[in-house]
Amino acid sequence: MTVPGTYSQVMILVTAATGNVGRELVPQLLSAGQQVRAGTRHPQGAAFPNGAHATHFDFSDEASVREAATGTQSVYLIVPETVGTETLKRALSVMKEAGVERVVLQSGFGAERGDNPLGEAEDAVRDSGLTWTVLRPNWFMQNYNQMFRRGIRDRHEFAEPAGEQRTSFIDTRDIAAAAVTVLTQPGHDRREYPLTGPQSIDRHAVAAALSGALGHTITYRPVDDDGFVDFLVSTGESDEEEARGIASIYPPIRAGDTAPTTPDLHALTGSTGHTIEDFAQHYRQDWLMADG
Ligand SMILES: NC(=O)c1ccc[n+]([C@@H]2O[C@H](COP(=O)([O-])OP(=O)(O)OC[C@H]3O[C@@H](n4cnc5c(N)ncnc54)[C@H](OP(=O)(O)O)[C@@H]3O)[C@@H](O)[C@H]2O)c1
Missing domain, CATH: 3.90.25.10 (UDP-galactose 4-epimerase, domain 1)
Known part of the structure:
Protein backbone atom coordinates (compact mmCIF):
# COMPACT_ATOMS: atom_id res chain seq x y z
CA MET A 1 0.00 0.00 0.00
CA THR A 2 1.27 3.48 -0.79
CA VAL A 3 0.95 6.13 1.92
CA PRO A 4 -0.64 9.23 0.33
CA GLY A 5 2.05 11.79 -0.49
CA THR A 6 4.86 9.25 -0.69
CA TYR A 7 6.30 7.26 -3.56
CA SER A 8 5.49 3.55 -3.55
CA GLN A 9 8.31 1.49 -2.08
CA VAL A 10 11.23 1.29 -4.48
CA MET A 11 14.77 -0.04 -4.28
CA ILE A 12 17.20 2.77 -3.39
CA LEU A 13 20.96 2.50 -3.90
CA VAL A 14 23.12 4.51 -1.48
CA THR A 15 26.71 4.99 -2.67
CA ALA A 16 29.57 5.35 -0.15
CA ALA A 17 27.15 3.77 2.32
CA THR A 18 29.88 3.26 4.91
CA GLY A 19 30.77 6.99 4.93
CA ASN A 20 29.69 9.95 7.04
CA VAL A 21 26.18 10.38 5.63
CA GLY A 22 25.72 6.91 4.14
CA ARG A 23 25.96 5.17 7.51
CA GLU A 24 23.18 7.40 8.87
CA LEU A 25 21.00 7.27 5.74
CA VAL A 26 20.82 3.49 5.38
CA PRO A 27 19.08 2.90 8.75
CA GLN A 28 16.84 5.95 8.32
CA LEU A 29 15.62 4.69 4.92
CA LEU A 30 14.97 1.24 6.38
CA SER A 31 12.99 2.82 9.25
CA ALA A 32 10.97 4.69 6.61
CA GLY A 33 10.03 1.31 5.10
CA GLN A 34 12.24 1.53 2.02
CA GLN A 35 14.33 -1.20 0.41
CA VAL A 36 18.01 -0.29 0.47
CA ARG A 37 21.11 -1.39 -1.37
CA ALA A 38 24.14 -0.20 0.57
CA GLY A 39 27.01 0.40 -1.85
CA THR A 40 30.58 -0.24 -0.68
CA ARG A 41 33.82 -1.48 -2.21
CA HIS A 42 34.05 -4.04 0.59
CA PRO A 43 30.59 -5.62 1.06
CA GLN A 44 32.01 -8.71 2.83
CA GLY A 45 33.32 -6.80 5.82
CA ALA A 46 30.57 -4.17 6.02
CA ALA A 47 28.25 -4.04 9.03
CA PHE A 48 24.90 -2.68 7.87
CA PRO A 49 21.62 -2.93 9.78
CA ASN A 50 19.34 -5.91 9.17
CA GLY A 51 17.35 -5.42 6.00
CA ALA A 52 20.01 -3.54 4.05
CA HIS A 53 21.52 -5.37 1.10
CA ALA A 54 25.30 -4.83 1.12
CA THR A 55 26.28 -4.38 -2.54
CA HIS A 56 29.66 -4.16 -4.23
CA PHE A 57 29.89 -0.65 -5.68
CA ASP A 58 33.02 1.09 -6.94
CA PHE A 59 32.72 4.19 -9.16
CA SER A 60 35.82 3.08 -11.05
CA ASP A 61 34.46 -0.43 -11.74
CA GLU A 62 31.73 -0.11 -14.37
CA ALA A 63 30.52 -3.69 -13.95
CA SER A 64 29.93 -3.08 -10.24
CA VAL A 65 28.00 0.13 -11.01
CA ARG A 66 25.80 -1.73 -13.52
CA GLU A 67 25.10 -4.63 -11.20
CA ALA A 68 24.34 -2.41 -8.20
CA ALA A 69 22.07 -0.15 -10.28
CA THR A 70 20.07 -2.90 -11.99
CA GLY A 71 16.71 -3.18 -10.26
CA THR A 72 17.05 0.14 -8.38
CA GLN A 73 14.85 3.11 -9.22
CA SER A 74 16.58 5.78 -7.14
CA VAL A 75 20.19 6.51 -6.17
CA TYR A 76 21.51 8.66 -3.33
CA LEU A 77 24.78 9.71 -4.88
CA ILE A 78 27.70 10.43 -2.57
CA VAL A 79 30.79 11.10 -4.65
CA PRO A 80 34.07 10.56 -2.76
CA GLU A 81 36.65 13.27 -3.38
CA THR A 82 38.93 10.76 -5.13
CA VAL A 83 36.34 10.16 -7.90
CA GLY A 84 36.78 12.43 -10.95
CA THR A 85 34.02 14.01 -13.02
CA GLU A 86 34.56 11.80 -16.08
CA THR A 87 34.25 8.69 -13.93
CA LEU A 88 31.07 10.11 -12.40
CA LYS A 89 29.58 10.89 -15.83
CA ARG A 90 30.24 7.33 -16.97
CA ALA A 91 28.66 5.95 -13.78
CA LEU A 92 25.54 8.10 -14.35
CA SER A 93 25.28 6.86 -17.91
CA VAL A 94 25.55 3.23 -16.77
CA MET A 95 22.91 3.85 -14.09
CA LYS A 96 20.52 5.26 -16.69
CA GLU A 97 21.11 2.29 -19.02
CA ALA A 98 20.44 -0.03 -16.07
CA GLY A 99 16.99 1.52 -15.49
CA VAL A 100 17.61 4.05 -12.69
CA GLU A 101 15.08 6.90 -12.83
CA ARG A 102 16.02 9.36 -10.09
CA VAL A 103 19.24 10.54 -8.54
CA VAL A 104 19.74 12.71 -5.46
CA LEU A 105 23.24 14.20 -5.46
CA GLN A 106 24.98 15.09 -2.22
CA SER A 107 26.84 18.23 -3.24
CA GLY A 108 28.28 20.86 -0.89
CA PHE A 109 27.34 24.29 0.46
CA GLY A 110 28.26 26.95 -2.11
CA ALA A 111 29.25 24.40 -4.78
CA GLU A 112 27.24 26.39 -7.30
CA ARG A 113 29.78 29.24 -6.96
CA GLY A 114 32.86 28.87 -9.14
CA ASP A 115 34.82 25.92 -10.43
CA ASN A 116 35.00 22.99 -8.03
CA PRO A 117 34.50 19.21 -8.29
CA LEU A 118 31.07 19.25 -6.63
CA GLY A 119 29.89 22.01 -9.00
CA GLU A 120 31.01 19.77 -11.88
CA ALA A 121 29.17 16.84 -10.28
CA GLU A 122 26.01 18.97 -10.17
CA ASP A 123 26.36 19.73 -13.89
CA ALA A 124 26.89 16.03 -14.63
CA VAL A 125 23.72 15.10 -12.74
CA ARG A 126 21.64 17.83 -14.44
CA ASP A 127 22.89 16.65 -17.84
CA SER A 128 22.43 12.95 -17.10
CA GLY A 129 18.88 12.61 -18.41
CA LEU A 130 17.84 11.29 -14.99
CA THR A 131 15.32 13.03 -12.73
CA TRP A 132 17.51 14.86 -10.19
CA THR A 133 17.58 16.68 -6.85
CA VAL A 134 20.66 18.34 -5.33
CA LEU A 135 21.36 18.64 -1.59
CA ARG A 136 24.10 21.14 -0.65
CA PRO A 137 25.04 20.42 2.97
CA ASP A 171 24.95 17.04 11.67
CA THR A 172 25.06 14.19 9.14
CA ARG A 173 22.00 12.64 10.85
CA ASP A 174 20.06 15.71 9.67
CA ILE A 175 21.43 15.48 6.12
CA ALA A 176 20.22 11.86 6.09
CA ALA A 177 16.77 12.96 7.29
CA ALA A 178 16.54 15.51 4.47
CA ALA A 179 17.65 12.82 2.02
CA VAL A 180 14.87 10.49 3.22
CA THR A 181 12.31 13.22 2.48
CA VAL A 182 13.48 13.94 -1.07
CA LEU A 183 13.95 10.24 -1.85
CA THR A 184 10.53 9.15 -0.62
CA GLN A 185 8.18 12.10 -1.24
CA PRO A 186 7.21 13.78 -4.52
CA GLY A 187 7.78 17.46 -5.28
CA HIS A 188 11.57 17.64 -5.20
CA ASP A 189 12.50 17.07 -8.85
CA ARG A 190 14.94 19.64 -10.28
CA ARG A 191 15.25 21.31 -6.86
CA GLU A 192 18.43 22.38 -5.04
CA TYR A 193 18.54 22.62 -1.26
CA PRO A 194 21.33 24.37 0.70
CA LEU A 195 21.34 22.62 4.09
N1 LIG B 1 32.96 16.36 5.15
C1 LIG B 1 32.25 17.48 4.97
O1 LIG B 1 32.21 18.37 5.85
C2 LIG B 1 31.45 17.67 3.71
C3 LIG B 1 30.57 18.74 3.61
C4 LIG B 1 29.78 18.91 2.46
C5 LIG B 1 29.92 18.00 1.41
N2 LIG B 1 30.80 16.97 1.52
C6 LIG B 1 30.90 16.03 0.37
O2 LIG B 1 30.31 14.79 0.75
C7 LIG B 1 30.93 13.72 0.03
C8 LIG B 1 31.39 12.70 1.03
O3 LIG B 1 32.45 13.26 1.77
P1 LIG B 1 32.95 12.64 3.13
O4 LIG B 1 34.21 13.31 3.46
O5 LIG B 1 31.85 12.66 4.11
O6 LIG B 1 33.28 11.15 2.74
P2 LIG B 1 32.48 9.84 3.07
O7 LIG B 1 31.05 9.91 2.71
O8 LIG B 1 32.81 9.42 4.45
O9 LIG B 1 33.14 8.94 1.95
C9 LIG B 1 34.06 7.99 2.15
C10 LIG B 1 33.41 6.72 1.58
O10 LIG B 1 33.59 6.68 0.17
C11 LIG B 1 33.65 5.33 -0.22
N3 LIG B 1 34.48 5.26 -1.43
C12 LIG B 1 35.78 5.65 -1.56
N4 LIG B 1 36.19 5.44 -2.84
C13 LIG B 1 35.14 4.93 -3.53
C14 LIG B 1 34.94 4.51 -4.88
N5 LIG B 1 35.93 4.55 -5.79
N6 LIG B 1 33.73 4.04 -5.23
C15 LIG B 1 32.73 3.96 -4.33
N7 LIG B 1 32.85 4.33 -3.02
C16 LIG B 1 34.05 4.81 -2.64
C17 LIG B 1 34.24 4.59 0.97
O11 LIG B 1 33.48 3.47 1.23
P3 LIG B 1 34.05 1.96 1.08
O12 LIG B 1 35.49 1.97 1.55
O13 LIG B 1 33.14 1.19 1.97
O14 LIG B 1 33.90 1.63 -0.36
C18 LIG B 1 34.02 5.55 2.18
O15 LIG B 1 33.07 5.06 3.10
C19 LIG B 1 32.05 14.36 -0.79
O16 LIG B 1 31.58 14.61 -2.09
C20 LIG B 1 32.32 15.67 -0.05
O17 LIG B 1 32.89 16.65 -0.88
C21 LIG B 1 31.55 16.76 2.63
Whole structure:
Protein backbone atom coordinates (compact mmCIF):
# COMPACT_ATOMS: atom_id res chain seq x y z
CA MET A 1 0.00 0.00 0.00
CA THR A 2 1.27 3.48 -0.79
CA VAL A 3 0.95 6.13 1.92
CA PRO A 4 -0.64 9.23 0.33
CA GLY A 5 2.05 11.79 -0.49
CA THR A 6 4.86 9.25 -0.69
CA TYR A 7 6.30 7.26 -3.56
CA SER A 8 5.49 3.55 -3.55
CA GLN A 9 8.31 1.49 -2.08
CA VAL A 10 11.23 1.29 -4.48
CA MET A 11 14.77 -0.04 -4.28
CA ILE A 12 17.20 2.77 -3.39
CA LEU A 13 20.96 2.50 -3.90
CA VAL A 14 23.12 4.51 -1.48
CA THR A 15 26.71 4.99 -2.67
CA ALA A 16 29.57 5.35 -0.15
CA ALA A 17 27.15 3.77 2.32
CA THR A 18 29.88 3.26 4.91
CA GLY A 19 30.77 6.99 4.93
CA ASN A 20 29.69 9.95 7.04
CA VAL A 21 26.18 10.38 5.63
CA GLY A 22 25.72 6.91 4.14
CA ARG A 23 25.96 5.17 7.51
CA GLU A 24 23.18 7.40 8.87
CA LEU A 25 21.00 7.27 5.74
CA VAL A 26 20.82 3.49 5.38
CA PRO A 27 19.08 2.90 8.75
CA GLN A 28 16.84 5.95 8.32
CA LEU A 29 15.62 4.69 4.92
CA LEU A 30 14.97 1.24 6.38
CA SER A 31 12.99 2.82 9.25
CA ALA A 32 10.97 4.69 6.61
CA GLY A 33 10.03 1.31 5.10
CA GLN A 34 12.24 1.53 2.02
CA GLN A 35 14.33 -1.20 0.41
CA VAL A 36 18.01 -0.29 0.47
CA ARG A 37 21.11 -1.39 -1.37
CA ALA A 38 24.14 -0.20 0.57
CA GLY A 39 27.01 0.40 -1.85
CA THR A 40 30.58 -0.24 -0.68
CA ARG A 41 33.82 -1.48 -2.21
CA HIS A 42 34.05 -4.04 0.59
CA PRO A 43 30.59 -5.62 1.06
CA GLN A 44 32.01 -8.71 2.83
CA GLY A 45 33.32 -6.80 5.82
CA ALA A 46 30.57 -4.17 6.02
CA ALA A 47 28.25 -4.04 9.03
CA PHE A 48 24.90 -2.68 7.87
CA PRO A 49 21.62 -2.93 9.78
CA ASN A 50 19.34 -5.91 9.17
CA GLY A 51 17.35 -5.42 6.00
CA ALA A 52 20.01 -3.54 4.05
CA HIS A 53 21.52 -5.37 1.10
CA ALA A 54 25.30 -4.83 1.12
CA THR A 55 26.28 -4.38 -2.54
CA HIS A 56 29.66 -4.16 -4.23
CA PHE A 57 29.89 -0.65 -5.68
CA ASP A 58 33.02 1.09 -6.94
CA PHE A 59 32.72 4.19 -9.16
CA SER A 60 35.82 3.08 -11.05
CA ASP A 61 34.46 -0.43 -11.74
CA GLU A 62 31.73 -0.11 -14.37
CA ALA A 63 30.52 -3.69 -13.95
CA SER A 64 29.93 -3.08 -10.24
CA VAL A 65 28.00 0.13 -11.01
CA ARG A 66 25.80 -1.73 -13.52
CA GLU A 67 25.10 -4.63 -11.20
CA ALA A 68 24.34 -2.41 -8.20
CA ALA A 69 22.07 -0.15 -10.28
CA THR A 70 20.07 -2.90 -11.99
CA GLY A 71 16.71 -3.18 -10.26
CA THR A 72 17.05 0.14 -8.38
CA GLN A 73 14.85 3.11 -9.22
CA SER A 74 16.58 5.78 -7.14
CA VAL A 75 20.19 6.51 -6.17
CA TYR A 76 21.51 8.66 -3.33
CA LEU A 77 24.78 9.71 -4.88
CA ILE A 78 27.70 10.43 -2.57
CA VAL A 79 30.79 11.10 -4.65
CA PRO A 80 34.07 10.56 -2.76
CA GLU A 81 36.65 13.27 -3.38
CA THR A 82 38.93 10.76 -5.13
CA VAL A 83 36.34 10.16 -7.90
CA GLY A 84 36.78 12.43 -10.95
CA THR A 85 34.02 14.01 -13.02
CA GLU A 86 34.56 11.80 -16.08
CA THR A 87 34.25 8.69 -13.93
CA LEU A 88 31.07 10.11 -12.40
CA LYS A 89 29.58 10.89 -15.83
CA ARG A 90 30.24 7.33 -16.97
CA ALA A 91 28.66 5.95 -13.78
CA LEU A 92 25.54 8.10 -14.35
CA SER A 93 25.28 6.86 -17.91
CA VAL A 94 25.55 3.23 -16.77
CA MET A 95 22.91 3.85 -14.09
CA LYS A 96 20.52 5.26 -16.69
CA GLU A 97 21.11 2.29 -19.02
CA ALA A 98 20.44 -0.03 -16.07
CA GLY A 99 16.99 1.52 -15.49
CA VAL A 100 17.61 4.05 -12.69
CA GLU A 101 15.08 6.90 -12.83
CA ARG A 102 16.02 9.36 -10.09
CA VAL A 103 19.24 10.54 -8.54
CA VAL A 104 19.74 12.71 -5.46
CA LEU A 105 23.24 14.20 -5.46
CA GLN A 106 24.98 15.09 -2.22
CA SER A 107 26.84 18.23 -3.24
CA GLY A 108 28.28 20.86 -0.89
CA PHE A 109 27.34 24.29 0.46
CA GLY A 110 28.26 26.95 -2.11
CA ALA A 111 29.25 24.40 -4.78
CA GLU A 112 27.24 26.39 -7.30
CA ARG A 113 29.78 29.24 -6.96
CA GLY A 114 32.86 28.87 -9.14
CA ASP A 115 34.82 25.92 -10.43
CA ASN A 116 35.00 22.99 -8.03
CA PRO A 117 34.50 19.21 -8.29
CA LEU A 118 31.07 19.25 -6.63
CA GLY A 119 29.89 22.01 -9.00
CA GLU A 120 31.01 19.77 -11.88
CA ALA A 121 29.17 16.84 -10.28
CA GLU A 122 26.01 18.97 -10.17
CA ASP A 123 26.36 19.73 -13.89
CA ALA A 124 26.89 16.03 -14.63
CA VAL A 125 23.72 15.10 -12.74
CA ARG A 126 21.64 17.83 -14.44
CA ASP A 127 22.89 16.65 -17.84
CA SER A 128 22.43 12.95 -17.10
CA GLY A 129 18.88 12.61 -18.41
CA LEU A 130 17.84 11.29 -14.99
CA THR A 131 15.32 13.03 -12.73
CA TRP A 132 17.51 14.86 -10.19
CA THR A 133 17.58 16.68 -6.85
CA VAL A 134 20.66 18.34 -5.33
CA LEU A 135 21.36 18.64 -1.59
CA ARG A 136 24.10 21.14 -0.65
CA PRO A 137 25.04 20.42 2.97
CA ASN A 138 27.43 22.70 4.83
CA TRP A 139 30.50 21.39 6.70
CA PHE A 140 29.71 18.29 8.74
CA MET A 141 29.89 18.36 12.55
CA GLN A 142 31.13 14.77 12.16
CA ASN A 143 34.50 16.05 10.87
CA TYR A 144 35.27 16.57 14.57
CA ASN A 145 34.85 12.88 15.44
CA GLN A 146 36.51 11.77 12.19
CA MET A 147 39.49 13.80 10.92
CA PHE A 148 40.05 15.69 14.20
CA ARG A 149 39.25 12.76 16.52
CA ARG A 150 42.78 11.84 17.55
CA GLY A 151 43.88 15.45 17.97
CA ILE A 152 40.94 16.15 20.26
CA ARG A 153 41.47 12.89 22.17
CA ASP A 154 45.27 13.01 22.51
CA ARG A 155 46.13 16.73 22.49
CA HIS A 156 42.86 18.27 23.62
CA GLU A 157 42.91 20.62 20.63
CA PHE A 158 42.18 20.88 16.95
CA ALA A 159 43.84 23.16 14.40
CA GLU A 160 42.25 24.56 11.25
CA PRO A 161 43.05 27.28 8.67
CA ALA A 162 39.66 28.83 9.32
CA GLY A 163 40.64 31.99 11.24
CA GLU A 164 37.84 33.37 13.39
CA GLN A 165 35.12 32.81 10.79
CA ARG A 166 31.77 31.22 11.55
CA THR A 167 30.24 28.16 9.89
CA SER A 168 26.68 26.82 10.16
CA PHE A 169 27.83 23.21 10.70
CA ILE A 170 25.28 20.46 10.03
CA ASP A 171 24.95 17.04 11.67
CA THR A 172 25.06 14.19 9.14
CA ARG A 173 22.00 12.64 10.85
CA ASP A 174 20.06 15.71 9.67
CA ILE A 175 21.43 15.48 6.12
CA ALA A 176 20.22 11.86 6.09
CA ALA A 177 16.77 12.96 7.29
CA ALA A 178 16.54 15.51 4.47
CA ALA A 179 17.65 12.82 2.02
CA VAL A 180 14.87 10.49 3.22
CA THR A 181 12.31 13.22 2.48
CA VAL A 182 13.48 13.94 -1.07
CA LEU A 183 13.95 10.24 -1.85
CA THR A 184 10.53 9.15 -0.62
CA GLN A 185 8.18 12.10 -1.24
CA PRO A 186 7.21 13.78 -4.52
CA GLY A 187 7.78 17.46 -5.28
CA HIS A 188 11.57 17.64 -5.20
CA ASP A 189 12.50 17.07 -8.85
CA ARG A 190 14.94 19.64 -10.28
CA ARG A 191 15.25 21.31 -6.86
CA GLU A 192 18.43 22.38 -5.04
CA TYR A 193 18.54 22.62 -1.26
CA PRO A 194 21.33 24.37 0.70
CA LEU A 195 21.34 22.62 4.09
CA THR A 196 22.76 24.05 7.31
CA GLY A 197 22.55 23.38 11.01
CA PRO A 198 20.71 25.73 13.38
CA GLN A 199 23.68 27.82 14.58
CA SER A 200 26.33 29.89 12.85
CA ILE A 201 29.32 29.48 15.16
CA ASP A 202 33.05 30.00 15.21
CA ARG A 203 35.41 27.17 16.05
CA HIS A 204 35.96 28.36 19.63
CA ALA A 205 32.25 27.58 20.12
CA VAL A 206 32.86 24.10 18.69
CA ALA A 207 35.72 23.68 21.18
CA ALA A 208 33.45 24.87 24.02
CA ALA A 209 30.80 22.29 23.11
CA LEU A 210 33.43 19.54 23.04
CA SER A 211 34.82 20.76 26.38
CA GLY A 212 31.32 20.62 27.88
CA ALA A 213 30.75 17.05 26.69
CA LEU A 214 34.19 15.74 27.66
CA GLY A 215 34.60 17.53 30.98
CA HIS A 216 38.00 19.01 30.16
CA THR A 217 39.15 21.93 28.04
CA ILE A 218 39.42 21.49 24.28
CA THR A 219 41.03 24.36 22.38
CA TYR A 220 40.71 25.57 18.81
CA ARG A 221 44.04 26.73 17.34
CA PRO A 222 43.81 28.84 14.15
CA VAL A 223 46.70 27.92 11.83
CA ASP A 224 47.86 28.46 8.24
CA ASP A 225 47.83 25.68 5.65
CA ASP A 226 51.23 24.32 6.72
CA GLY A 227 50.13 24.23 10.35
CA PHE A 228 46.97 22.37 9.35
CA VAL A 229 48.88 19.80 7.30
CA ASP A 230 51.31 19.31 10.18
CA PHE A 231 48.41 18.83 12.61
CA LEU A 232 46.57 16.23 10.52
CA VAL A 233 49.74 14.32 9.63
CA SER A 234 51.23 14.37 13.15
CA THR A 235 47.96 13.22 14.75
CA GLY A 236 47.92 10.28 12.31
CA GLU A 237 44.66 11.26 10.63
CA SER A 238 45.99 11.93 7.16
CA ASP A 239 48.95 11.81 4.82
CA GLU A 240 50.45 15.04 3.48
CA GLU A 241 48.79 14.87 0.05
CA GLU A 242 45.32 14.35 1.51
CA ALA A 243 45.86 17.06 4.13
CA ARG A 244 46.94 19.57 1.43
CA GLY A 245 43.80 18.66 -0.52
CA ILE A 246 41.62 19.37 2.51
CA ALA A 247 43.49 22.65 3.20
CA SER A 248 42.66 23.76 -0.35
CA ILE A 249 38.91 23.78 0.40
CA TYR A 250 39.15 26.23 3.35
CA PRO A 251 39.21 29.57 1.43
CA PRO A 252 35.35 29.81 1.29
CA ILE A 253 35.33 29.37 5.08
CA ARG A 254 37.88 32.18 5.55
CA ALA A 255 35.76 34.34 3.21
CA GLY A 256 32.70 33.83 5.45
CA ASP A 257 30.79 31.93 2.75
CA THR A 258 29.89 29.03 5.07
CA ALA A 259 28.44 31.27 7.82
CA PRO A 260 24.80 31.78 6.69
CA THR A 261 21.98 29.56 7.88
CA THR A 262 19.16 28.49 5.57
CA PRO A 263 15.54 27.39 6.22
CA ASP A 264 15.74 24.36 3.90
CA LEU A 265 16.46 21.64 6.47
CA HIS A 266 13.41 22.68 8.47
CA ALA A 267 11.29 22.83 5.31
CA LEU A 268 12.30 19.26 4.40
CA THR A 269 12.28 17.61 7.82
CA GLY A 270 10.29 19.83 10.20
CA SER A 271 13.42 20.13 12.38
CA THR A 272 16.09 22.82 12.56
CA GLY A 273 18.62 20.07 13.25
CA HIS A 274 21.01 19.05 16.00
CA THR A 275 23.07 21.69 17.77
CA ILE A 276 26.82 21.36 18.22
CA GLU A 277 26.14 20.59 21.90
CA ASP A 278 23.80 17.71 20.89
CA PHE A 279 26.47 16.44 18.55
CA ALA A 280 29.27 16.57 21.14
CA GLN A 281 27.18 14.73 23.76
CA HIS A 282 25.99 12.05 21.33
CA TYR A 283 29.48 11.14 20.08
CA ARG A 284 31.27 11.64 23.43
CA GLN A 285 32.68 8.07 23.48
CA ASP A 286 34.44 8.60 20.13
CA TRP A 287 36.93 11.00 21.76
CA LEU A 288 37.56 8.67 24.67
CA MET A 289 38.12 5.31 22.99
CA ALA A 290 41.45 3.84 21.91
CA ASP A 291 42.14 3.10 18.25
CA GLY A 292 41.31 -0.26 16.74
N1 LIG B 1 32.96 16.36 5.15
C1 LIG B 1 32.25 17.48 4.97
O1 LIG B 1 32.21 18.37 5.85
C2 LIG B 1 31.45 17.67 3.71
C3 LIG B 1 30.57 18.74 3.61
C4 LIG B 1 29.78 18.91 2.46
C5 LIG B 1 29.92 18.00 1.41
N2 LIG B 1 30.80 16.97 1.52
C6 LIG B 1 30.90 16.03 0.37
O2 LIG B 1 30.31 14.79 0.75
C7 LIG B 1 30.93 13.72 0.03
C8 LIG B 1 31.39 12.70 1.03
O3 LIG B 1 32.45 13.26 1.77
P1 LIG B 1 32.95 12.64 3.13
O4 LIG B 1 34.21 13.31 3.46
O5 LIG B 1 31.85 12.66 4.11
O6 LIG B 1 33.28 11.15 2.74
P2 LIG B 1 32.48 9.84 3.07
O7 LIG B 1 31.05 9.91 2.71
O8 LIG B 1 32.81 9.42 4.45
O9 LIG B 1 33.14 8.94 1.95
C9 LIG B 1 34.06 7.99 2.15
C10 LIG B 1 33.41 6.72 1.58
O10 LIG B 1 33.59 6.68 0.17
C11 LIG B 1 33.65 5.33 -0.22
N3 LIG B 1 34.48 5.26 -1.43
C12 LIG B 1 35.78 5.65 -1.56
N4 LIG B 1 36.19 5.44 -2.84
C13 LIG B 1 35.14 4.93 -3.53
C14 LIG B 1 34.94 4.51 -4.88
N5 LIG B 1 35.93 4.55 -5.79
N6 LIG B 1 33.73 4.04 -5.23
C15 LIG B 1 32.73 3.96 -4.33
N7 LIG B 1 32.85 4.33 -3.02
C16 LIG B 1 34.05 4.81 -2.64
C17 LIG B 1 34.24 4.59 0.97
O11 LIG B 1 33.48 3.47 1.23
P3 LIG B 1 34.05 1.96 1.08
O12 LIG B 1 35.49 1.97 1.55
O13 LIG B 1 33.14 1.19 1.97
O14 LIG B 1 33.90 1.63 -0.36
C18 LIG B 1 34.02 5.55 2.18
O15 LIG B 1 33.07 5.06 3.10
C19 LIG B 1 32.05 14.36 -0.79
O16 LIG B 1 31.58 14.61 -2.09
C20 LIG B 1 32.32 15.67 -0.05
O17 LIG B 1 32.89 16.65 -0.88
C21 LIG B 1 31.55 16.76 2.63
